[in-house]
Amino acid sequence: MPENKLEADSILYHIGNRQLLTDIYLSCKTGEIVGLLGRNGCGKTTLLKIIFGTLYTDNKHIRVNGKVYQQPYKYKNLVAYLPQHDFLPKNVKLEKLIELYFDEPAKRESIKTHERVKHHLGKCADELSKGELRYFELLLLLQKDVMFLLLDEPFSGIGPIYVEQIQELLQAHLGTKGFIITDHNYSSVVQVSHRVILLTDGCAKPIKHLEELAEYGYIPAAAFS
């Protein structure tokens, strides 16, 4: 298994006078799921967009296997990003979307024949339920030959069955990819993650014990009583 390492270092980001991210360091390796937790507005999505390369910031240092990239998304096979909101064009059928995204017949077939997709190929994205759409979006990105996948709220607004299926999907691709995942459904994130990082006061705090989430005020202390 080729082991790749993504490092996001010295990330600073401010909105007006508010320093949202203060000298953040985050890393992820192949075969690893890093859970990123934090309150609303603490900068989780901002951080993922900066790592992906679509959000400009004054200072950042994104390295993959030691090589620095300013906008990693522009390079083939580095990183993909599942945004918080649906990102597929609504007026295109799923079958067409698969063909637009992949040249390789094997990859196309792999998605088209997938148990949870094959019945929906003739539908457009807006005809799917939230869970079905999220699952399909993730499946599409997982077929890309990228080293790392940044997942912004993959469990948001979907039922427990799909949460479990998405978790299984991530586990199945750990051999070739690393994941950075953030979601407000913290129990699902903790369950699937190998490491958990809490973004609080603009800093990234590694979490060793779940009780620390309460100590930092991310979850109520009563959660452990």
Add this chain to the structure above:
Amino acid sequence: MHQLKLYLLFHKNLLRFNLPFSLVVGVMGGAIADNSLVGVINSFSLSLLTGSFILSVYFYEQRYQDQYYFYHNAGISKVALLAGSYLLNVAVVILLFFLKLYVYA
């Protein structure tokens, strides 16, 4: 090849806004010009490359901003998408220019 198809898809989505605006401007231009057809072509072409293009980008950003990530995940930046779409509009305008020459001839 699949990148080219993605550029065309984005262009098609922008045209959904750009084309109706440009047609309206074109019809208005044709109504006030001496030669109606030439007036339509001139106004339509100008609108396609300026005001209607800007409006179409604005509406796309308002309604479908998250869809940019569909293209970003294929390695295409927003600037590249907009430049590609604009160049396709330029190609249409060049074709219309030749049509205009034919009409004059």
